[in-house]
Structures are given as C-alpha cells and as structure tokens.
Amino acid sequence: MKVMILSVTAGFGHHATAKAVGDMLAEQGAAVRTIDVYEYINRAVKGTIDKGYLFSSKHTKELYRLVYALAENHGSNYFTTPISILNIVNALGASKIARIVTDFNPDVLVCTHVFAAQLINEVKKRGLLSTTTIGIITDYTIHPYWENVPYIDYVVTASELLHHRALRRGIEPNRLLHFGIPIHPKFNHEISREDACEQLxxxxxxxxxxxxGGSMGYSNHRKLIxxxxxxxxxxxxxxxxxxxxxxxxxxxxxxxxxxxxCSIYPFGFVHNVEVMMxxxxxxITKPGGLTVSEALAKNLPMILVNPIPGHEERNVEFLLNNGIALLVTKTFSVDEAVYHLFHNQPRIASIRQTMHAVAHPDATERLCNFILDMPRRS
Incomplete structure (x- = not known):
C-alpha cells in the first residue's frame, strides 16, 4: 500500500494530523510520503499563507472573523481576494502537483487541509488523476469550502455529532467518515497520575x-497566572x-x-503533552482542534481561552453546547472558571462522562485501518 499525504502550512494541527496518520501507516508496512503542497508549487505562496494566517488570526481578528463568516455562509465564490488568488495558484499548480502524485503513484491520497483538498479537486476535475482521496477536517466544525470539493471521495469529521451540519453544507452522507480527528496514538495509552507526576x-x-497556548503560544500566560x-x-x-x-x-x-x-513550571515546545495531561x-487552553481531541482522549476537563476567530470559535460552540468545557470571557475570568470547576465535583463528573462519550481516541487507528482495507491500484 502506497499513501501520499498532502498538507498546507497554516498552524501546527494539519501537520500533526498528517504525521500521526503517516507514522501509523508506516508502522503497518505502508509506503508513505508527506508533502506541503505549496512548498512544491510555489514557496512564496507557502510563506505568504503561513505568515498571513499567523498575522491575521492574531492581529486582525475582527477582519479574520468577518472573512471566515462570509466564506462559511456564502461559499468560495463570494470573494475576489484572497480566495481567487488561491484559485489561480491551484489552477497553475494542478499539472505540477499531478506529476508529483503520479510519480509516487499512491493507492490513496490524504489531504489534511482544505486548500490541499481544493488543489486535488482541481486535478481530479481535469481528469489528471483518479486516485481515491480522503480529506480530514481538523476542527469540530465543517470549514468553509469543504462543500466545494466533490472530487474528494471521503471526508473525515471530528464527530458524528457534525453529521447534520455536514449534510446542511451539502456533503453527501456516503462520503462522510465520522472517525474523529487523528491524533498521535500515545494519547490513547493510559498513564497513571502517579507515574505522570513522577516523570515530571x-x-x-x-x-x-x-x-x-497552542504551538504559536498565543495565550497571555502572565495575566492568566x-x-x-x-x-x-x-x-x-x-x-x-x-x-x-x-x-x-x-x-x-x-x-x-x-x-x-502556586508552584509554576514553564516549558517551551514540548513532546510529552500526553504525560502532562x-x-x-x-x-487551560486555546480551543485548537488537535488540542481539544487530545484532551478528550485523556478525559481532561477544559477551560477555553483566546479562541482564534472562525474555526476555533466554532470549536468553542461545539464544546460548550455539549457541556464539555468552560469558556473564559471578559465577564467570566479564568480564576472564576477554575474556582467553579474545582468546587463543583458533580460538574466535573458530568464533563468527564460526556467527554468519554464524544471522544475518539482511536481515530488514527480507525482511519488507517480504513485506508489499508482499500483495494490497491493495479
């Protein structure tokens, strides 16, 4: 089995999902190649997307929120920029990415970002590729534009509770795979509190x-402390x-x-989050899709802060409406949230019970088994 995984630079979650899926497939004997599609098409575009996402989501939040909402409500044809620029890049890069994919000749293509899915959708629309393709939505919502990639054969969602939303967005039910967001398998391994504390x-x-505060460290930790x-x-x-x-x-x-x-222990970028959880x-965290999925797998109650406009605000809606988390706001401070949580044991028990029902700690394994059971190309 040969699998190619396509991602796009914009935050850490898409690459973390790609790595989780790629590593597990490789462990089971598949030949895996993972690429950033814009790295191969145009590095200037790659840098612009990466820096533009970081800047706009951090410094121009209201504009980012507006653009996301308009795209969500009106579809990809609503804008002349910047979406049209990406459409042009995809159109120009379709033949190049088709050659890269054809050279590897994968049995399955996996897209962990909607921009990658749009590019492959264009390639398949032109008849340059017939490979079975799976797209993964890495948040607890249906991002804009997933309804506009009909040539993507399957779409993985974070939860079966998103089924109705997906149907309303025009995604056919036979294309939906409610496996959960793929995370590293280590979050599915039980570690006792005593062992975890001893390691730390x-x-x-x-x-x-x-x-x-996410991979980019958004949260104002000093103020929270x-x-x-x-x-x-x-x-x-x-x-x-x-x-x-x-x-x-x-x-x-x-x-x-x-x-x-308090005893306070600062860390930079770490690789043992599962031990810390x-x-x-x-x-206390930003509600990024991967972090939320990891916390759900670890049955760890969440207090949410500083959501990025758009997709992370949709994550907040999902979590609050399902009774899984608390949200810090201007009128409900983090100290109040922590106080409420630690002084309401029935609430903690209810949160943990609901988290257990909603979590998909085996999402990576389910997706990989689905891929490995697919017929191989002749």
Missing part, C-alpha cells in the same frame, strides 16, 4: 493545572509556551519575583 518531578497530591493567584489555592501550574520564545523568557523572568501560592486535573 511534581507532587501527585496537589491540584495540577496544565496551561497551553496573576488571575489564578487570586483564588488562594495551592496549585501546580504546568505552563507550555510553545514556539513563543519571547513569551517563555518573559514568564521565566517574571517567576524570579513571584511569591504567590495525565498529571493534570484540567487544562
């Missing part, structure tokens, strides 16, 4: 909160700053003068 060198008997100190409880805080080196340095300097009741009582 922290006290298993103290309340522990994991604080994350100041708010948590107001509760007066004896917390351990595991603070992950991701790739934001400036945030990590600022937090480390602030801790030199910190004399509050196993050691924690709750997580």
């Amino acid at each position: 060198g922290i006290d298993p008997n103290r309340p522990t909160i994991l604080m994350m 100041q708010s948590l100190s107001l509760i007066g409880m004896d917390f351990q805080l595991l603070v992950v700053c991701g790739n934001n080196k400036r945030q990590y340095s600022s937090l480390a300097r602030a801790l030199d003068n910190y004399d509050g009741p 196993s050691a924690s009582d709750c997580i």
Whole structure:
C-alpha cells in the first residue's frame, strides 16, 4: 500500500494530523510520503499563507472573523481576494502537483487541509488523476469550502455529532467518515497520575493545572497566572509556551519575583503533552482542534481561552453546547472558571462522562485501518 499525504502550512494541527496518520501507516508496512503542497508549487505562496494566517488570526481578528463568516455562509465564490488568488495558484499548480502524485503513484491520497483538498479537486476535475482521496477536517466544525470539493471521495469529521451540519453544507452522507480527528496514538495509552507526576518531578497530591497556548503560544500566560493567584489555592501550574520564545523568557523572568501560592513550571515546545495531561486535573487552553481531541482522549476537563476567530470559535460552540468545557470571557475570568470547576465535583463528573462519550481516541487507528482495507491500484 502506497499513501501520499498532502498538507498546507497554516498552524501546527494539519501537520500533526498528517504525521500521526503517516507514522501509523508506516508502522503497518505502508509506503508513505508527506508533502506541503505549496512548498512544491510555489514557496512564496507557502510563506505568504503561513505568515498571513499567523498575522491575521492574531492581529486582525475582527477582519479574520468577518472573512471566515462570509466564506462559511456564502461559499468560495463570494470573494475576489484572497480566495481567487488561491484559485489561480491551484489552477497553475494542478499539472505540477499531478506529476508529483503520479510519480509516487499512491493507492490513496490524504489531504489534511482544505486548500490541499481544493488543489486535488482541481486535478481530479481535469481528469489528471483518479486516485481515491480522503480529506480530514481538523476542527469540530465543517470549514468553509469543504462543500466545494466533490472530487474528494471521503471526508473525515471530528464527530458524528457534525453529521447534520455536514449534510446542511451539502456533503453527501456516503462520503462522510465520522472517525474523529487523528491524533498521535500515545494519547490513547493510559498513564497513571502517579507515574505522570513522577516523570515530571511534581507532587501527585496537589491540584495540577496544565496551561497551553497552542504551538504559536498565543495565550497571555502572565495575566492568566496573576488571575489564578487570586483564588488562594495551592496549585501546580504546568505552563507550555510553545514556539513563543519571547513569551517563555518573559514568564521565566517574571517567576524570579513571584511569591504567590502556586508552584509554576514553564516549558517551551514540548513532546510529552500526553504525560502532562495525565498529571493534570484540567487544562487551560486555546480551543485548537488537535488540542481539544487530545484532551478528550485523556478525559481532561477544559477551560477555553483566546479562541482564534472562525474555526476555533466554532470549536468553542461545539464544546460548550455539549457541556464539555468552560469558556473564559471578559465577564467570566479564568480564576472564576477554575474556582467553579474545582468546587463543583458533580460538574466535573458530568464533563468527564460526556467527554468519554464524544471522544475518539482511536481515530488514527480507525482511519488507517480504513485506508489499508482499500483495494490497491493495479
């Protein structure tokens, strides 16, 4: 079995999903090749998408929210820019990406970003490719434009609860695979709290909160920590700053003068989030699709902060409407959220029960088994 996985630079989640699927397929004997499609078509476009996503989602939130909502409500033909630019790039790059795919000759193509799916949709529309194709939606919603890629044979969603939304968006039911968002299999392995705390060198008997801001370190950790100190409880805080080196340095300097009741442990980009989740009582996090799926797999209650406009706001809606998480707002601060959670044991029990029902910790395995059971190209 040969599988090609196509992703696009824009946040970390799409690549994490690609890696999770690719690694498991490779372990089961498949030949796997993973590429960033715009890296091969045009590096300038790749850089523009990467930097543009980071800048717009962080510094021009209202505009980003408006663009997302318009695309969601009116479809890809609504805009003249920037979507038309991507359409032009896809049209120009279709033949090139078709050659790359044909050279590898995969049995299955997997797209972990809708832009990659749009490109392959154009290739298949032109008759340049007939390979079976699977698209993966990496959030708890149906992103704009997934309804406009009819040549993608299957679409993986985060939950069967999104079935109705997908149908309303025009995706045929026979194309839908409600496997869940593929995450690294390590999040499906049980680690006792005691073992996790021993690995991290922290006290298993103290309340522990994991604080994350996504791979790009969006959250204002210093402000959140100041708010948590107001509760007066004896917390351990595991603070992950991701790739934001400036945030990590600022937090480390602030801790030199910190004399509050909490024990605070700052981290940069880490590779043992599953251990941290196993050691924690709750997580304060941006609601990125991968982080949400990992927390669900670990049955870890979530307090949500700073959602990126558009897709992460849709994640918030999904989680709140299903009773899975709390949301920090201007009028409901993080210290209040933590206080409510830790002083309402029936609520915690209810959250964990619902999380268990909604979670798909075996999503990667289910998708890989589906792929490996497909007929191979002659």
